[in-house]
Amino acid sequence: MINVKHKMQVRDRWVFDLTPITKATQEFTPTGTDYVLMKQGSFKQANLAFAETNGAFCVNQPYKVAGEGVVISFPGLRLLESRYYIQNELDIGNLTYIDGGTNTTAIGPSRLGDPVVNYVHFPANMYQTLHTHPSHRIGMIIKGRGKVELDNELYDVLEGETFFMRRNELHNFVTEDSEVILYVFAPDSGTGPTDEINPLKIRTYIGQQRADSKKYLKEDSAKRIASRSAVDISQQRSFK
Numbered sequence: 554m555i556n557v558k559h560k561m562q563v564r565d566r567w568v569f570d571l572t573p574i575t576k577a578t579q580e581f582t583p584t585g586t587d588y589v590l591m592k593q594g595s596f597k598q599a600n601l602a603f604a605e606t607n608g609a610f611c612v613n614q615p616y617k618v619a620g621e622g623v624v625i626s627f628p629g630l631r632l633l634e635s636r637y638y639i640q641n642e643l644d645i646g647n648l649t650y651i652d653g654g655t656n657t658t659a660i661g662p663s664r665l666g667d668p669v670v671n672y673v674h675f676p677a678n679m680y681q682t683l684h685t686h687p688s689h690r691i692g693m694i695i696k697g698r699g700k701v702e703l704d705n706e707l708y709d710v711l712e713g714e715t716f717f718m719r720r721n722e723l724h725n726f727v728t729e730d731s732e733v734i735l736y737v738f739a740p741d742s743g744t745g746p747t748d749e750i751n752p753l754k755i756r757t758y759i760g761q762q763r764a765d766s767k768k769y770l771k772e773d774s775a776k777r778i779a780s781r782s783a784v785d786i787s788q789q790r791s792f793k
Contacts, residue, residue, distance in 0.1 A: 554703050554722065557623060557715040563689060567740040568629055571691065571717060574622040582615045585628040588660070588670060590693040590736040592713050594620025603639065607695050609659040609670045609736050611636040621713040623693050625738055627668065636660050638670070643696050643734050645674045652681045659736060662745035669742040675699065675733040681725035688741045690718045697733035699726055710735075 555561070560572045572579075574594060581587060589596065589610040596603045596610060597617045610616075612635045618624065638659040646655035653676045660670040675681075675697075683702075693715045700707045701716070703724045710716055710726075710733070718724065726733070746752065 554701060554708055554719075554724070555717040556708075557691075557717055561717070563717070565689070565719065567689065568627075569740065570626040570628075571715070572624040572626065573715060574618050574620055574624060576619055576621075578617050578619045579624075580615065580617050581624060581626070583613050583626065585626070586611060586613050586630045586632045587616075588625040588627065588668065588738055589616075589618060589622065590625070590670070590691075590715070590738065591618065591620055591622035592693065592695045594618060594622050601637075603637075607640045607643070609638040609640075609672070611660045611668075611670075623691065623715040625691060627740070630668070632663060632667075634663070638672075640672050640695075643674075646672055651684070652679055654679070654681070656737075662742040665743075665745035665747050665750075666741055667745060668738065668740050669745075671737045671739075673735050673737050675726055675728050675735075677728055677730055677732050679726065679728045681727065683723055683725045685721050685723050686718075686739070688720050688739050691738040692716050692718070693736045693738075695734045695736065697728070697731045699728040699733040701726055 557571050557573055560570065563569050563571065574591060589612065591606065591608045593605050593607060595605065595618065596608060598614060611632065613632060646657040648656050650656050655674045657672040658669065659672045662669050694710055694712050696712060698709065698711045701710055701724055703722060707727065
């Protein structure tokens with residue numbers, strides 16, 4: 554596990570760069586898609602701005618940031634849309650996680666397999682079950698302080714800091730007398746929309762007919778037959 558205090562490159566299956574956000578304003582121009590995780594930071598683009606916000610953003614146009622957090626630059630992914638998620642009320646998430654934790658999908662994948670950002674809440678006095686993830690994890694602590702147990706050692710995770718954890722590392726989180734809240738980025742996803750599992754398509758029902766549909770079908774069929782007959786006659790005349 555790495556505490557991200559300086560710019561670093563990740564070149565292990567997924568190619569992306571991590572840049573810590575500082576209190577001094579920084580400018581970024583994405584070559585692909587950037588994911589921005591912030592604690593009480595400011596974010597500005599040509600047509601919008603956020604101030605003192607706990608935000609998770611997915612953007613592909615130039616922007617400026619300042620505060621605490623991290624920019625994850627993903628050059629190999631160019632999404633056509635931008636997404637902006639704000640979590641200023643720091644409370645539990647919408648979904649249950651393991652060992653009393655909860656999470657909310659802050660930036661969901663556009664398609665199954667795309668990157669995902671989760672807002673995660675760990676309760677106080679939690680000793681998490683040992684587990685691994687098949688892809689890297691980048692965590693940015695929004696609130697609280699806790700520890701990560703890794704290789705039989707405990708590593709502090711502090712408010713405002715960002716950590717990088719390589720794929721398949723066996724670990725668990727430990728909290729003491731306070732809750733810990735963080736954003737967690739993963740470069741891939743195990744669930745998400747597909748062409749078959751499509752929220753729009755799933756709620757679209759095909760096969761119904763109007764009460765008088767047979768009448769329209771008969772009229773339409775008669776018109777098509779008449780049209781084809783007219784074309785056939787025209788073609789016969791042209792051959793003569």
